[in-house]
Amino acid sequence: MSKAIRVTIAGKDLTLRGEHEEKIKQSVREVNVQFQHLQQTLREQSTPTLTVLAALNVAERYVEAKEQRLIDVKFVTDELESMTRYLERAAHQSLL
Amino acid sequence: MSQLFNAEAQPEFESQSVTSPVRSTDSVPVSAEVELAMRKFWDVVRSSAETIVTLRQEVAQLQAQAAIVTHQRLEEDIARIAELQGALLDAQQMNQLLEADVANALRRVSELEAALEDGRVAQLQMHADVAETIQTLEGDIAAAAQQRAQLEQDLAGMRLRVAELEARLDEKNDQLDGATEMAVRFEIIEREKSELEQQNERLQQRSSDLERVIDEKNARNETLVAELSQARREVVEFELQLSGKDSEIQELVRQTGELRNRITVLEQEVELASMRPAPAPVSPDLDAAEFEALQQRLRELEANEGLHEQADAELQRLADEVMDLQQQLQRAMGIVEIYRAAGLRHLEDPSQRNQMTLFGAMAAMDVPELPVHHAAHEHDSAKLEQGYVMLSEDELNGMADRLDNLADRVAELLRIS
Numbered sequence: 001m002s003k004a005i006r007v008t009i010a011g012k013d014l015t016l017r018g019e020h021e022e023k024i025k026q027s028v029r030e031v032n033v034q035f036q037h038l039q040q041t042l043r044e045q046s047t048p049t050l051t052v053l054a055a056l057n058v059a060e061r062y063v064e065a066k067e068q069r070l071i072d073v074k075f076v077t078d079e080l081e082s083m084t085r086y087l088e089r090a091a092h093q094s095l096l
Numbered sequence: 097m098s099q100l101f102n103a104e105a106q107p108e109f110e111s112q113s114v115t116s117p118v119r120s121t122d123s124v125p126v127s128a129e130v131e132l133a134m135r136k137f138w139d140v141v142r143s144s145a146e147t148i149v150t151l152r153q154e155v156a157q158l159q160a161q162a163a164i165v166t167h168q169r170l171e172e173d174i175a176r177i178a179e180l181q182g183a184l185l186d187a188q189q190m191n192q193l194l195e196a197d198v199a200n201a202l203r204r205v206s207e208l209e210a211a212l213e214d215g216r217v218a219q220l221q222m223h224a225d226v227a228e229t230i231q232t233l234e235g236d237i238a239a240a241a242q243q244r245a246q247l248e249q250d251l252a253g254m255r256l257r258v259a260e261l262e263a264r265l266d267e268k269n270d271q272l273d274g275a276t277e278m279a280v281r282f283e284i285i286e287r288e289k290s291e292l293e294q295q296n297e298r299l300q301q302r303s304s305d306l307e308r309v310i311d312e313k314n315a316r317n318e319t320l321v322a323e324l325s326q327a328r329r330e331v332v333e334f335e336l337q338l339s340g341k342d343s344e345i346q347e348l349v350r351q352t353g354e355l356r357n358r359i360t361v362l363e364q365e366v367e368l369a370s371m372r373p374a375p376a377p378v379s380p381d382l383d384a385a386e387f388e389a390l391q392q393r394l395r396e397l398e399a400n401e402g403l404h405e406q407a408d409a410e411l412q413r414l415a416d417e418v419m420d421l422q423q424q425l426q427r428a429m430g431i432v433e434i435y436r437a438a439g440l441r442h443l444e445d446p447s448q449r450n451q452m453t454l455f456g457a458m459a460a461m462d463v464p465e466l467p468v469h470h471a472a473h474e475h476d477s478a479k480l481e482q483g484y485v486m487l488s489e490d491e492l493n494g495m496a497d498r499l500d501n502l503a504d505r506v507a508e509l510l511r512i513s
Contacts, residue, residue: 071125089145
């Protein structure tokens with residue numbers, strides 16, 4: 001059941017709704033880390049620009065994570081197939 | 097453990113394992129967490145594979161053992177089943193026997209029950225009989241008491257009789273001891289009798305052996321008789337030839353006398369011719385020829401004189417040889433006559449078979465041995481009258497050898513081939 005969660009993102013207080021409060025807070029902290037990092041690096045940029053850049057960095061990390069997930073899934077799938085063959089050989093290969 | 101599987105599988109999976117996780121050509125590598133997790137997972141898979149192989153090997157071993165155990169159990173079960181079947185048959189047979197015994201026992205029980213009932217009836221009858229018998233026996237006891245008194249009197253008399261019989265028994269025992277001694281003597285006599293019988297059997301055996309030897313000697317005797325007959329024929333032929341030689345010798349003696357007379361005449365003529373003066377030769381050639389002829393005749397006569405001396409020596413030698421042969425022949429004929437008389441007497445009169453001592457038994461007779469030629473000349477007639485001859489087998493063989501030698505000498509002398 002969703003509930004109201006009060007958070008502060010880029011210095012602005014917001015009230016959010018969601019079922020997983022901790023996951024929401026962890027995401028808010030990730031966005032704030034990105035925003036503060038950009039704010040310290042790009043002091044002359046405005047808050048909306050920094051917010052867009054933070055959103056882009058988060059989106060980039062999301063894409064990278066998605067790609068990493070596909071690679072990991074494929075690796076794990078291949079390894080599991082190898083393990084399956086290995087175990088099948090161990091189970092069915094003739095014994096001396 | 098799974099040595100085969102590890103040996104084959106390990107290199108393959110090492111090359112494909114997470115040690116080289118970046119198999120794709122993408123720039124993004126596999127995440128370290130996934131790689132670490134897969135590395136651990138591979139360890140688990142390898143250990144699981146080894147466990148699987150180990151379990152398979154153990155299963156195979158257990159299956160083999162189970163087959164062996166099952167086979168053994170099966171054989172044991174089959175043997176046990178056969179044993180139980182045999183036991184079942186035995187039990188069935190025993191059951192049948194027991195059933196028959198039970199039936200017999202039941203029948204016996206019924207019979208005994210019937211017999212018991214009969215016995216009870218008989219018991220009642222016996223009670224009555226016993227009572228009657230007791231009464232009868234009481235009367236008998238009284239009679240028996242009287243008889244006992246009588247018997248005691250008889251017993252006293254019998255004791256006296258027993259004492260008398262014991263005395264006679266002692267006497268009989270003494271006689272029995274004497275009889276025992278006689279039995280021992282009888283046994284000794286029986287044993288001596290058996291020994292004598294055995295000795296008699298040995299003597300009979302010896303007699304049969306001697307008869308066999310005598311038969312052999314008789315056969316030898318016949319052979320020698322045949323040889324002697326042959327020798328006699330040869331001697332007769334030799335005498336005929338010897339008489340012919342005597343005639344030749346007489347002829348040679350006559351011719352020698354004539355030659356001597358002729359030589360004497362010629363010597364006288366030669367002597368007269370040498371003393372008479374030589375006449376005037378009417379014909380010198382004729383006198384020379386006659387003289388030459390006379391000289392030739394003289395040489396021939398001188399040569400004949402040498403031949404005459406050789407002929408005299410040869411005649412003397414032949415005369416000595418003839419004398420020696422005549423002596424040997426005379427001795428041989430004496431031996432032959434002795435031998436013939438002894439052998440023919442045995443052959444013509446079988447009752448004198450055991451008296452024929454020509455062979456063998458000379459030592460037992462303890463007669464001194466004499467040479468054959470002496471015995472033949474000195475004792476032959478007396479020995480013949482006594483039924484034996486002083487000749488042993490060796491002497492007879494020696495005599496036969498001498499006859500053979502004599503025949504050879506005669507043949508050599510007369511040049512008979």
